[in-house]
Amino acid sequence: MECPSAPPGWPAVFAARARIMDMAEHGTLAQVLRATLDELEELTGSCIGFFHFLEADQETLTLQAWSTRTARDFCRAEGQGAHYPLGRAGVWADAVRERRPVIHNDYASLPFRKGLPEGHAELVREMVVPILRGERIAAILGVGNKPSPYEGADLERAALLADLVWDIAESKRTQESLRFQEAALECSLGAVALADPGGRIQYVNPAYVALRGHQDRFRCLGLSLWDFWADPETAGAVRRQLFEEGRAAEGEMKALRFDGTPFDAHFTASVARDAQGNLLGVLGTFLDETERRRIEDALREREFFFKESQRAAAIGSYKTDFRTGTWRSSAVLDRLFGIDESYDRTVANWLRIVHPEDQEAMGAYLVEEVIGQQRPFAREYRINRIDDGETRWVNGLGELAFDPEGRPLSMIGTIQDITERKLRDEELKHKNEEMERFTFMISHDLKGPLVTVRTFLGYLEQDLASGRSERVAKDMGFIREATGKVGRLLEDLLEVSRVGRVVNPPVQVTIGELVRDAVLALAGAISSRGVEIRAELAAVTLHGDRPRLEALWQNLLENAIKYLGDQPAPRVELGVEAAPAGPVFFVRDNGIGIDPRFQEKIFGLFDQLDPASEGTGLGLALARRIVELNGGRIWVESEGPGHGSCFRFTLPAALRPAKEAGHER
């Protein structure tokens, strides 16, 4: 690094000015500044040159240029445009603080020299000249590290170059900023139009041309800005707001393309004024809203379908935030849980909705498996609805998000009401069990009489062979009885399997008729046992499969007579009682009664409390099927052995007119 030793004289200064002016013709601001610093270094014998703008706040220094040599030899970092607050600037910024040129010929010995900008050249001595414009300091120009002390002549040279360079810089800066602004408008995606105070368009950017659908940009010029509005009244309102109320306007508009096609747009309109408040023109910006509207509509539609399908499938959704310990829920989920807005949605309160018997296991599942092992939540569980306390089955699914330390952040998922499916599953399970027992019992029950038949056939053969004719009749009696039992069993089985499969055309029949037929069919047993029959029947008409309805009453009446035990004054009552949900039919006896423990069991296939009894254990199973096919329920009430029994049942489907009743199979 070699610094020039002696400062050149005045002609050199003027030559330098001429070169700088030359450069200003075509060079950029940065080039002009650098050339000026290079010239000043040369003129003052300095090794460093720098130029800072002082921004309008008079507080921020913006480094604009280094001299070529400074950039090359001294300064590593901080390039053009870097900001530096005055408060942190060292003594090199004293020229700003003191508003006059400053020379520090022994920089290193200065007590408060503070920092230089990062990467700045080491300073030995320096001279800084402020460029004043009116009250304002516009910039500072500095040189440094001259081998000998700076003196007055150096200051004068610097001042001469500083003034010149400032004038050039100012106009360059304005030009560049204008060019930048225009380029920004040109490439803006928002459509921009500038109009004169009369509303005639003076400038449009390419986005505007595209938005209006013009072929030729220049055909937009001179047109009225307000023609863009499809509705002249709205355009009028915007103008009034701008010019009469003095407020900028903004909003949605129906806009017109050049060919007259309307479309949705968003606009802003404002007036531009100069520093003296004179009206320069109107600025309009426009954004095509068609695409946004389309996306919004599509989103709304998707949301609608999403909500509808959730509603139809009874799927609710939720999001739990583990940091706050709260959750949010969809409307469907609220209905499913039986909660409203006021329900305090904390994790503890969710656990409270879970069925009390499942709460402990659920808590453990959540903590140990879902959170502990970071597994997705997937569980079927029972809840007790908050509003009506009803127990429902739900299927809960959820995905968790964890922080890097493995703590749970949130869980998002769905909860579906699966009560009906669960009930069907239960029913199916029950039916399967029944079926298994059925097969077992059939083989067992048929085997007994068949063994009897085979045994007595053997005896018969022996008795015939040995001519013991008096025993033949006895043998045949056993065989007859056994085959009779097989026959009854098969008949009953057939009947059970027919119910619901073979359906007779529905007819109207009164309860009175059904009871009368049942009593007639069992007249023999009634009179031989001396049973008092009481039938108090309101005029209830049923619509349905008459033979089945008859079989229902008959089976119950038959049982009532069969299980009277040794009751000395046997009595059976048949009737109907009104209840809130509809009529309840009953067959009540004062017979042997039924232990409450077996009151459900007796309705199963082949279930007999006394296997030695003459029946087949199919009567009540048949009765229950008939009742269920009519949408009803059958149950028995008895206070236990010796207290008689009362069988009650409902037949809601048979109470509706035939065409509605629907004969489900």
Ligand code: ADP
């Ligand atoms: P069964 O052919 O044995 O009568 P059911 O299915 O009709 O078969 O009845 C099942 C069992 O329920 C009977 O075996 C009997 O133990 C009991 N039961 C039915 N009706 C009565 C009644 N009215 N009183 C006491 N016990 C009864």
